[in-house]
Amino acid sequence: MTAMRELSPRAVSLDERPIARRVGLILLSTDHTTELDYARLVASDGIGVYASRVEYANPTTPENLLAMRPRLAEAAASILPGSDLDAVCFSCSSASAVIGDAAVTEAIRAGKPGVAVVTPALAAANALTALGARRIAMLTPYLAETTRPLADYMEAKGFDLAGVTCLGFDDDRVMARITRAALVDAAVAAMPADADALFISCTALRAALVVAEIEARIGRPVVTSNQATAWECLARCGASVSHPEAGRLFSLPLHTAA
Template identity: 65%
Template sequence: MEHMPEIRISGSRPPLDARPLEKRVGLIILATDHTSEVDFARMVASGRIGVYVARIPYANPTTPQNLRGMQPALAAGAALILPDEPLDAICYSCTSASVVIGDAEVEAAIASAKPGVPVVTPPKAAVRGLRAFGARRISVLTPYTVETSRPMADYFVGHGFDIASFTCLGFEDDREMARIAPSALVDLARDATHPDAEALFVSCTALRSALVAAQIEKALGRPVVTSNQASAWNCLRLCGDETVHPEWGRLMTLPLGPA
């Protein structure tokens, strides 16, 4: 038998940093989500900011009823992110569900597990982004069905926007939405933007639209706000990160501004 070494406890204990990383962003995503985690790793995570992810149950098709069904899981999802430790921001990364459930209800559910943490939802972040540009008359592009797009239209009208045009693609499965090529989104965005629109909002955290936001802006000659881009921008600014990233679109060059 080989000789087993003695295991000893070090006589000195190293000092501990207050946190492994200075800032913490929580991210609650759908079990089926292919895009949000990757986008946040690219746009938010850094040597200073950590992104911590929890997935919650979700079943397609993407209907208002199924989206609303996620509400009971929000508190449990939030509680799984660094339990008993504070966060600097927490994002529920589903645009259509945030609209159907309601921003206030999403915030209340998350606050029950993470009290005092600023809550970001993609539609609320998009509203802040569009207002940062001073845009009031907008075009909207979604991958959803008409049934799921209707609450989105009502949401933006309710926040004081004039919708010049609203285009949806008719998809029912968020996994298929994630498979739409970013290059195709550039052409779709061009077709969906009304000549009188001051900005375009591309909805849905499943879409890889943040990758081509700057490219879409170049094609349109006007500002573009996408779900993941707006959420990332909001979370970065809440963490005190004012770094300018024009490669992710003009929004990533602006301060947060009022809600």
Template identity: 60%
Template structure:
């Protein structure tokens, strides 16, 4: 018996897009954390999250971070090739500093010219401003060498750093293994009494998961790298829903992200 396979009488009608808004993530090959955070905090019925991993080799040093720059354009181009994205987020805080926010933006927009580019540093600055935080404490998992450019970045933008604590780690895969409860414990030690907020740097850390617990422990707002980028991507996609269970930042509008 020969099966007669027939073509339908008409072509299907198509939506303009499968999902209304598109957020592209460029993350490190070694990243354990960002995708899970964005699926938990950003992805929803009207916002799709699409990921590309780019080469990265430990240890976390300024030289190895800077080496990712040539991969940014090709990485962005492979996220839904030949289609537009609303936002592209490069998920590395320390590399955004050593490469430079403007350089990261130019590299990504070479492939996705209409996308708004978010880095953890631009998002963190926008988040701290939204919280009216000018005097901050900083906690990083990095070495002193890698932490110093982070400090210079925020000081250069007019923030006063009252305390800066780093954990001296060099492997982002180990940073991802720090339990959220440990992050809360280190946050208690890192916060200066007169700080307006605590910034916890590094997209590898599971700090966004711990943000609400950190705020309960220190009595002040916290901005983490992934919490800030998730917040910025949501607001840039028109999502203004307040989510207090994720921390104080997720209750704020966004006025700055450049």
């Protein structure tokens, strides 16, 4: 039998963390898109992205979105138990507007005390402000009843809505299947001549992939849900990145987001 030698752990040097920065994601159980966007825009050798999923049932209505609130604390606590995080993003734009930023933050901090909480609605508002936009257009894939709370949210943040377009879908799994070409066409059609910027809401949409293309077509900045939260999470990590494909927002200093 081969001799085995066991060393004392004290003889082995350790890093303070396995990876320098850690971002948590709370995803809907039906989300097909956010993890892939974060793999492209956030994850790196120095930033780890760690996800949990919260039970969610379609259709995408304010009532079903609100039903997730009691589940957020458990979802947050399940992300690397016993380890702190630099930020946790609740990746649902419409739910963050329906539940409210304060309530989302309270619920997530019940599971991860003191963590910086990022929501798509607030991240989008911060991004639009950083881009100097006050009069905006909105495009959502939702029903009108689901779009209304988000429009109200943006108006409460001081934005003037030049136009709101909703595509009438009620299932986020179908929203994730909208083609890139269709997203570009819808974005161009939703952009009035007098708007400063376009906000494309919904973390299910693959809109972050076509931001630069839309900006080239409309000649103004575009903010999407996943692009905005990624930008803010990177700022919380003190990161320095270059993602020209992610549009004008990523040309701004990341410290602006924090």
